[in-house]
Amino acid sequence: MNATTQQQSSRQSNNRSFKQRLFRTEANDTLPLPVTHDRIYILPRRRGWAFLAALLIILVASINYGLSLGYALCFLLTGLFAATLLATYRNMAGVMLHSVADADAVAGEPLLFDAVLTGKNPHSEHIDIELHGERCYARADVHAGSRTKLELLRPTDTRGVQPLGRLTIESDYPLGLWRSWAYIHAPVVGYVSPQPENQPPEPPAASSTPEPQPDGLTDTTATTTHGEFAGIRPYRAGDSTAAIAWKQLARGTGLHTREFHPEHSPDRLSLSWEQTNALSDTEARLSRLAAWIHMAHRTARPYTLDLGPYAHLSTNASDKESNTAIDGTSEEITEQQALRQLAAFGITDLSSGTA
C-alpha cells in the first residue's frame, strides 16, 4: 500500500518534472538565465511550412518530368531552409535573460516589467529577439556585451498580485521560416495596488498619541522642507523631490536628500484595517487605505499599517518579519512596500495570484 503510493507519487513527480522541463509550468527559474540548447524549441513557422510545400511540389514535378535541374533547385532551397534552421538557432542560443524586476502599478494603469537581456558570449549578436508573456510583448536586438532593456507592459484592471507568468523568448531571424523559442518562468510578480479613494476622510491619528490633528493638510508639499536644516543623507527611493539637495547634485556628488527637523513633529498615524469599518466592500476599504498611505507619504507623516489577519507580507523582507503590522515611519518602509501590502491583501498564493 505504502509502496504503491510511493510509486504513484514518484510517477507523479516524474510526470511533473517532465512537464516542467517541457513547458516550464512552474516559476522555478532563477535569473540571470542563459537560453541554451536544453530549452530552445525550433519549428517551422507557417511561412516555413508553405515554403516546404512549394519545395515538395518542385520535387514532385522534377520526379515526374525527370528534371535534374528541378532536383538541383529543390535541394538548393532545401539547403537554404536547413541553413536557416541553424542560423535561427544560433541567433537564439546564448541570449541571457538577465533580470526582470517586480513591477508596481495602480489598478487600471499598466504594469511595467523591466526585462534586461544580454548576450552570453561577448561576440554574439542576437537580432530581433521577442519577449512575450501573458498580455505583454516587447522586441529588440540584443547586442554583444551591452544590456538591452525591454519593457513589458501589461494592462491591469483590478487590484491584486499578478505573477508575470511564463515568458516566451523567441525569434524567427533571419528568414522567418523557422521560429525558435524558449520558455522562462521566473518568480516575478506585479503588484497592482488599489486605486486610492478620491476624497478620503481624514486618517485617524494613532491612539497612543492622542494629539489633535493639524487643521487640514493644505500645506503638504512644503512640510518636508520646512523646519530646521538637519543635514543631508544619500537619496532613497521614495524621498520627496522637494527635498533633493540640488547643490550636491550639481557638484556631481550624486543624489542626496536634505533632511529637516520638523518644526513640530507630525503625529504618527495609525492606519489599520479596522479603521475602514465604515465601508463594507473590501476593495473600497483598501482604496481608502491606499489614499491614506499616499497622504502620509506626501506629508511625510509616520504611520503604522496594520492589515490584521488578512495581510500577507509580500516583499522580500516578509520572511523576516512575522509581525503583520508595519512600523510605519517613512524611513522604515517605502510607499511601495505599503502599497504592495495592499495589493497582496487577502491573497494567499502569491505565485498564482489567487486568494
Add this chain to the structure above:
Amino acid sequence: MALISLSVSPAKGESLSVATVPWLAALVMLAQMPHYLYLPWWVSLAGATLVVLGVARWRHPDMRWLTLLTNGWSLTLAAAIAVVLIKAHYGYFIGRDPCVAFLFLLVSCKFAESRSIKDATLLICLSAFLLSTRYFYSQSLISGIVTVPAVLAIGGAFYVIRQKKPTSSLTEPLAITGKLLLQGLPIAALLFVIFPRLPGPLWSLPHDSAATTGLSDSMTLGSISELSQSGAVAFRVDFDTPVPNAQSLYWRGPVLSQFDGRTWSQNNLQSLSSQQSLNFLPKSDKRYLLNPDASATPPVTQYTVTLEPHQRHWLFALDVPASLPVNDAGTQARLSHDFQLLSATPVSDTLRYQQTSFLQDRYYDTQPPGRVDGQVSGQVSGPVSGKNQRTHQFARQLRQQYPDDTDLANAMLRWFAEEPYFYTLRPTLAGDNPVDEFLFDSLRGFCEHYAAAFTVVMRAAGIPARIVTGYQGGEMNGEYMIVRQSDAHAWAEVWIDNAWRRYDPTAAVAPSRVEAGIGAALPSDEPLPTLARFDTSWLRAAHLRWDSVNYQWQQWVVDFNTGKQQNLWRKLGFPNPSPLHVALVVIGAAALWSLLLLRGQWSWRPLRRRPPEDRLWERWLRHLQLSGLEKLSHEGPQDLGQRAAKAWPVHQNSILSITSALVTLRYSSPIPVARNRLVTTLKRDLNSLPSPKEWRQSTNHRDNNKATLTLSDLNGHYTDRV
C-alpha cells in the same frame, strides 16, 4: 495544377511594407524572365503589364483606378479570363504548357494584388515553383546560372518581409541569403547525389506526351542531335536471354527512304505498305533472316520492352525482329515490309510487349527493293537531281574505283574513318546542299549526317540504300536496360546481294559511339589535331570549350541518373545501398554539417580587418624573436627598438626606422596619406631585413657602452625619412 485562389478581401494579416516591393518585383521578374522565351507573346506581355501595374500601385497609392484595377476582384477576373484565353490558344488546359502559362500569369496577378505579408509569402512560393517550370524547356548551363539570382531574390524577399523595421539596405538581405545558401550548399549537393531518382513519370497529363521528345517520321539533319540532348526515357528492356553486347544493340525504328535533298521521310508507299504488311511470323519463315546458303542460325534474343508513350505507331525491336510483339493487353501489331514493327493504334500509354530478335545485321528479301508487289518506289535508289552535286560526283568516282558494291560501301566507311571527320552534337550546317557541305566542307556531324551522307553516296553510286532511325545502345540499370532519347541514332541500310545490310558510318568515325554509348563518343576535350585542321581562331576554341563545358554539365548534372548514382555508391564501397544506408549517410552528414556550422568560425559578425600596423608589429616581433631577442612583457616598441639597436649596431638604421614608423602608426594617428606612405615604407623595411639567421650571427655580444637611443633620436630619424 491546383488553382490557387486569390484572396478577395483586402490585406488580411499584417500589411506589407513598401520597402519590400522592390524585392518582390525583382523576384517576380527574375522568375518570369526565362519564360518570355517560351510563352506566347501575349502571355508574356500581360504578365509584364500586371507587374508594372503592381509596382505603379505602390508608387501612387492615391490613384483610384490603379487600386481598383489591382484589387482582388479584378485580378480574380483577370485570372479567369486568362484561363479562357490560354485554353483557346493551346486548345486544352490540363497539360504542361498551358499550366505553366497560367502559373506565369498567376504570379503576376498575385504580385499586383499583394498587400499583406501572407500574400507575399504565397507569392514567393509560387515564384519558386514557376522558377522550376522553366526546366521543362531548357536544362542548359545558362538556365542553371540564370536561376542563381532568382534564388538569391527568394531569400532576400523572405528576409525583407520578415523584418519589423524594414531597412533600405540592398546588401544586407543579399549577403545573408548568400551566406545561408553557401552554408546549405553541402546539404544541397549531398541530396542531389544521394536522393534516389525515381524512374518514369508518376503521372502524365494527357497532352504532355504530345510534347515529349522522340523519333519522328521524318528526319532533317540536326533533328537527332537535338533529340539526343534529352535524357528522357524512350523504353526499358528486360532480357530473358543474356544481354547482347553493345555492338548489336540496334533498336530498329522508323525506316526513312525518301529524300528531298534536305529531309528524309518515310516512303510514299507508307500507306500502301500499311496494307501490305508481311503476313507471316518471321520466326517460322526463316527465308528472310537466313542466308539461303548458310545453315547456322544467328543468335536469338528474347526480351520484354516497356515502351514510353510517344503517340506514334511504331514499336522498337532489336535488329532484326523475328516475331510480332506479344502483348497481354492484346494490342494489334504487324511487321511492315521494310521491317518496321507497327502498332495498330498510336502508343498513348506505356506499352509492354515481348519480342524476339535475331541478332543479325542483315535480312534477306526475295523481292528486290523499289518494287513492292510490282509497284516501283523510285526513291530507294537514284540521285535527286540538282542537289548535292558534289556528292554525286564523288560517288561516281568511287563507283569507277570499286565496281563491287561491298567494296564500295567499305571504301566509303574507310573514307569516313580516315578523313578528319569529327563527331559532334553541334554541327555547323546551313545551305541548300547540306550533304555536300557536310561531306566536303565542315566535316562535322552527328550520326544522322553520316548516315545521310552514306546513303546519298550509295544511291548516287546506284546501290539501293535507306536510312533506319532508332536507338543504339542502352544503359544497364541493375536487372534491366534503359534506353533514352539520348541514345537516338540513325544508320544506313544498303541492298547488296539480296539482303538489306546494316552499315553504321558513325561507327567508322566514332567507334566508341557504338561500343560505349554517346557519352564516350563525345569526349569533353576534343582532340587538338582535329581542331588544328580547322580555323584555329580563339573564337572557335572558346566555342569548343563552351561546348565541352555544356557537355560536362549535361553529363554530370542534367543526366545524373540512377546509373551514375549506383556507380558512385559502388566507388564508395556500397554496391547496393539499402534505404538504411542512405538514411544513415544523410543523417551523419547532416550532423557533421550542423556541428561544423555551429561550432566553427562561421561568425555572424563580419570579420573586422585588423589594422596593418598590428600585423607589421607582429612580424617585427617574430623577426626579433627568431633572431634571438625576446620582447619583455613590460617593453613597448621604443624600449625594444633600443635593445635591438644595441644588440645589432650594424642594423641600427633600419631598426630605428622600423621602430619609429611603428610608434608613429600606433600612437600618433597620422593623416591617411602619411599613414599609407608610412605603411609602405615599413613594409619595405621589413622586407629588406636580412634573414634572422644572419642577424643571430651578427649579434653584438659585447656589452657596448654606446649612447642609448632616446625618443628624440627616433623622432629625428623619423622626420628625416618621411
